[in-house]
Amino acid sequence: MSVTSTPTGSCRYIFNDESSLEKERLKRLNELYNENTISLLKPCLQRPVRVLEIGPGTGEIGSWIAKQVGQINYTALDTSAENIDTLRAMLPEAACISGSVTDVDKLDELKGKKFDVIFIRWVLAYIPKEQVEFTLKLLFDKLLNENGTLLCEECNVYKVHCITNDDARKRLDVKCYGEWLQLTRDVQSLEGVHADFEIGHGLKRHFASLNAEISVHTFQPILDSQYQKEIPVLAMKAAKTFLLGKKVRNEDELDQLTSRLAEVAIDPSLSVKYLKNRAIIAKKGEAHDEGNAYREFLNDKDLQQEGALGL
Numbered sequence: 221m222s223v224t225s226t227p228t229g230s231c232r233y234i235f236n237d238e239s240s241l242e243k244e245r246l247k248r249l250n251e252l253y254n255e256n257t258i259s260l261l262k263p264c265l266q267r268p269v270r271v272l273e274i275g276p277g278t279g280e281i282g283s284w285i286a287k288q289v290g291q292i293n294y295t296a297l298d299t300s301a302e303n304i305d306t307l308r309a310m311l312p313e314a315a316c317i318s319g320s321v322t323d324v325d326k327l328d329e330l331k332g333k334k335f336d337v338i339f340i341r342w343v344l345a346y347i348p349k350e351q352v353e354f355t356l357k358l359l360f361d362k363l364l365n366e367n368g369t370l371l372c373e374e375c376n377v378y379k380v381h382c383i384t385n386d387d388a389r390k391r392l393d394v395k396c397y398g399e400w401l402q403l404t405r406d407v408q409s410l411e412g413v414h415a416d417f418e419i420g421h422g423l424k425r426h427f428a429s430l431n432a433e434i435s436v437h438t439f440q441p442i443l444d445s446q447y448q449k450e451i452p453v454l455a456m457k458a459a460k461t462f463l464l465g466k467k468v469r470n471e472d473e474l475d476q477l478t479s480r481l482a483e484v485a486i487d488p489s490l491s492v493k494y495l496k497n498r499a500i501i502a503k504k505g506e507a508h509d510e511g512n513a514y515r516e517f518l519n520d521k522d523l524q525q526e527g528a529l530g531l
């Protein structure tokens with residue numbers, strides 16, 4: 221596929237990204253997932269490199285990257301003007317751009333720019349499905365240097381389930397989590413809503429047209445403290461305005477579900493196997509060859525099964 225034009229579409233983020241609840245949700249998610257993400261990023265930042273981060277949110281990984289490579293080598297792009305203002309204050313020498321990843325070919329600030337590393341985590345889930353592959357191709361073909369690396373991480377909500385603290389292998393049927401998953405399904409099937417909470421599952425497919433060497437890594441943390449188990453509660457609260465606007469549930473239903481998730485958070489006997497994350501590392505410069513250069517690190521059982529099914 222050649223990159224000649226960008227399909228357009230509005231990219232309304234479903235969480236209220238200006239709210240303190242969303243900031244708190246992202247902070248707690250960062251505390252859970254960053255160690256794993258940083259272990260994947262670190263080998264790419266061993267020498268002076270220019271890095272583009274898409275959708276940095278509160279900038280926790282961004283400030284770590286800027287420390288590794290120097291602020292002048294770090295560029296951030298986010299649709300949220302407030303996130304961009306916060307990053308500008310945190311990293312005054314970095315380039316912080318307000319805009320959508322779906323428009324990277326149209327942004328003046330990116331004209332003629334190339335990067336050695338492009339990092340994008342939990343953003344593709346919120347752009348129109350039909351633009352995902354095209355957007356990745358734009359990033360890879362137009363903005364990545366030769367020998368550069370694109371690191372993309374997305375999640376799969378449908379792996380979330382409760383477990384008891386004494387047996388992590390036993391899936392528990394906890395009603396409010398079933399209802400929460402049903403709500404996510406209802407949201408992503410609404411017309412005009414850009415949310416694909418399962419995107420991590422088939423993420424590799426979107427890289428098929430890139431001339432890249434690919435490796436796949438998965439990570440699924442367990443929430444066991446009240447603080448961690450409040451993350452889905454924060455998600456409900458940060459998305460409430462959006463959900464009410466879409467009339468996907470009424471206010472009572474949303475509040476009741478939020479309360480029941482909060483009850484699980486304070487129940488010391490229950491833990492939650494949370495969002496399964498899949499990271500794809502796509503390296504430029506190596507020919508994409510199914511039999512040879514196309515490597516996968518099948519590091520968990522689900523992925524092995526999915527790999528066997530060719531997913």
Ligand SMILES: C[S@@+](CC[C@H](N)C(=O)[O-])C[C@H]1O[C@@H](n2cnc3c(N)ncnc32)[C@H](O)[C@@H]1O
Pocket residue numbers: 231233237246250274275276277278297298299300303319320321322340341342343346347
């Ligand atoms: C779930 S947060 C992830 C934040 C951060 N990447 C992290 O890992 O903590 C999604 C971020 O992507 C931004 N975002 C959403 N849609 C976007 C788009 N089309 N282009 C660029 N950024 C976008 C949001 O404003 C928000 O900062």
